[in-house]
Amino acid sequence: MIKKRILEQVEQLKASQPYLNGLVTLIDPSEQLNELLDKDTTLPLYGQGVILKDNVSTKDILTSASSRILENYVPVFDATIVKKLKDAGAIILGKSTMDELAMGGTGLTPASGPTHNPYDIDRISGGSSSGSAAIAGANLVDFAIGSDTGDSVRKPAAYCGVVGVKPTYGRISRYGVIPYASSLDHVGYFTQDVMQSAKLLEILAGRDDLDVTSANESVDNYSSIEGNLKNKRIGILMNVMDTIDDSLKAPFNDLIEKMKHDGVEIVEKRMNQELLDTLFATYYVIANCEATANHASLDGIRYGVRHEGKTLSETMKLSREHGFGSLVKRRFVVGAYGLEDDNQQEVFRKAQRVRRLIVEDLKETLKDIDALMVLAAPDVAPKFEDVKKRNYSIVADNHMVLCNFSGYPSMTVPFAFVDGMPIGVNLTSLAFEEKLMFDIALGIEKLVEFNELRKERLPQWLMK
Secondary structure, eight states: OOHHHHHHHHHHHHHHHHHHHEEEOOOOOOOOHHTTTTSSSSSSSTEEEEEEEETBBBBTTTOOOTTTGGTTTOOOOOOHHHHHHTTTTTTTEEEEOOOOGGGGSSSSOTTOOOOOOOOOOOOEESSHHHHHHHHHTTTOOOEEEEESSSTTHHHHHHHTEHHHHHHHSSBOOOBOOOSTTTTTEEEEESSSHHHHHHHHHHBBSSOTOOTTTOOOOOOOOTTTTOOOOOOEEEEEEEEHHTTSSSHHHHHHHHHHHHHHHTTTEEEEOOOHHHHTHHHHHHHHHOOOOOOOOHHHTTTSSSSSSSOOOOHHHHHHHHHHEEEHHHHHHHHHHHHHHHHSTTTTTTTTHHHHHHHHHHHHHHHHHHTTTEEEEEEEESSOOOGGGGGTSOOTTTTTTTGGGGHHHHHEEEEEEEEEEEEEEEEEEEEOOTTHHHHHHHHHHHHHHHOHHHHHHHTTTTTTTOOO
């Protein structure tokens, strides 16, 4: 029965590729299925199929981070999260597309081409965890793994209509995950419902001595939740909501009314607008300075596809020139500038100081509420041709980076459709308060019954 189900998922993944372009590598599950025969059938993930973002190291399997420079990289070890998944009985079915080296939020920059939204293949899936979000959104596997440096799990989750979780910084080991920005990176994941997310964190969380940033905090029984919203205090971040289009604000306000009826106390919250206006610039400097340092070894000599030149310097230059896309190159230019000795104090260090002020303001905002809630994205997933034309809002498009700056747990819960496309709310709680966050999310899920709503909107290509 398990074998039949897994093989059906493999066939579904193959069939989805012309529509979603969500895969870099499809893995033959035969060996894992044979190994499963000797495992305890009561394992929590026994026989469940999972997709991994292509920055998660898998022994003897290509791990390219969707970049041409790593198209020859085959790790000799599994990331800690891969080991945990296998130990729990999961079957790894493939590696998903991502914005190159996780630098991007659209899913337009994988070396293998753009990733498409399962609800409308003329729209983006979001990024950088684009393939994982699209595949989970189409419900082709049991769950999918991503990573989140700015909102790279939570915004695609909203665009693709699935639950997307970024736990507290250090809650899940990042050992074996190709980094973008080490102080901001989190392992995250996509599931079909909140309870599945809570149970999954019980398996994936925990201290890992191979990752010096992993937390010593004990792992909670996250799934012992009821979804009772009564007497919960939920803050609405008005700095974001004031900028949202009415077409999305209306279903959000309907949700708030339902929550009030269920006993929730809604509190309007405002953060320092001057600080919020710096979100993108602060993120862009810190993330790209850290990325430039992290990827200095991708030069065709130490790692990466080599393009030979007449000298060592020319070889490195040619390898990076051919190996990186234009967006990544631009980000490395920014990072290199910020790391220059003459610029560090006025660029990188200043951004770090602003980050600290933003985190202090967020902590103050959260101190008398159970969670902060806001729309995860200011619009539905844009069409490909509209991505560059749309008007970006510094706050509404970038507010979820608050939880990468702070390391606080944050998750997206889908709750409605607008123009046939899913939208989601984002929840944030204080560090290691995942159980409280899941409890609130479950309460919202019960109110909206999203999974019933989406049965009426199954993508047409899935029916072919």
